Amino acid sequence: MNSQNDTSRLPITAHGAEGPKAAGLYDPAHEHESCGVGFLVHLKGQRSHKVIDDGITALEHLEHRGACGCEVNTGDGAGILIQVPHDFFSHVCAQEGIRLPAPDHYGVGLIFAPKNKRAQREAMRLLQNIVEEDGQHLLGWRQVPTDNSSLGATAVAAEPDMFHVFIGRGEHIRNLDAFERRLFVIRRLFHSALDRGDVKQAASFYVPSLSAKTLIYKGMLIASQIREYFPDLSDPRMASALCMFHSRFSTNTFPSWKLAHPYRMISHNGEINTLRGNVNWMRARESLFESDLIPDIQRIM
Template identity: 45%
Template sequence: MKHTDFPHKQGLYDPQFEKDACGMGFVAHIKGKPSHEIVSSALTMLANMEHRGGQGSEPNSGDGAGIMLQIPHSFFLAEAAKLGFELPEAGHYGAGMLFLSHDPDVRAAHEGQLASIIAEEGQTLLGFRDVPTHDDMLGKSAKAAKPYVRQVFIGRGEGIKDDLSFERKLYVIRRRAELAIRYSGKPEATASTYRVCPAVRLYTRAC
């Protein structure tokens, strides 16, 4: 996995003036009822906003786009069962997306650091899951930067009394893990090889 960051300050260029210009849209049922129609409409909206996305010289490499949606608890239950671990009831665990190195040793080291931090924060590591990905449509540069995508499942500790406290604890775990791995001095232990990003609307968020 390769990550390209802003250039350092030089001459008249200063990266602090770089700004995102993302296009965003929202499709939802006013009463929160999930449906396939919402997903289909969101994909149509995404296609109509192609002009807001950055592209390189390759037509199939860009700065990324996608939709965020609720992943059913029942889906997670079934996937966890296939992998040999159990999930508690909805609301008592968190799920997070991990963008990791393709090197198995580096990946194992980073996951080990994350596991230690989860335990130190009084929460329970339930398991990991490889996320299926399809890169047939990716351009050469996009494939070179593609991470190894995993999900982590974290059980709610006994001392956590409410959802907000659990959300806060998951945020602490995420930030501690990012900083610990970035400054560990181990090979590839940089922000470019370890990322935690939203899944089920979370940066490691309760499900």
């Protein structure tokens, strides 16, 4: 038999197609389609820049799981989620006159904002009022350095300005989990005020993350652009014990900056097709919500 046509020795994958044999951690029986998603974690919780660097390298190797349009340099979305890098922020914030408290005693938010400076100032005042009314302390703002030189025209046209906001923990907050819940309330109140149109171009604002534990860097990027787009991520002081990464393939939704993953709690590899039904079911029950941990939960409905 002609060896070029002899396929009898090739294994059969879970989908019935010929493919490679199981080897090491790979088993063809486990193959399935998805966006590019994964995570790295140090099992003993040791923070390092290497975890972030390796996470981005892994993300770059998942570029085939993402997508781009006619412009090869405009992607559907890519990003990472890491722990709040205290050593990095204490250094860069000191340069901008922002004094940070100890870890776990402040939260960091990533804010997407329109280019309109007046709208930015209005939103900053709005958020400061919400923070102070909640008994927390707004410590300052930092514009996130970005380099869009590798981005396509479509991504640049929709590109937001990005800011880090630093919120200090109020003296009455007893622990980190309680502080996380107050940051959740603050974010929800901020978005509710934006939904009411309390500031100009309100629809262009978005808060990808606001937490004392985790921080997101993401955008309408392809995987290979994230390292260059966010210079922060190459700073050796940027350290984390975990890195969740995602390269997006947008199928039933348009690409956008805010729809890039990771989200605040998850990254997923497809559409949640029951989303609208889930939202409607929850809204129908909002009047019944009550919580011992968030006594003012009705304010954020």
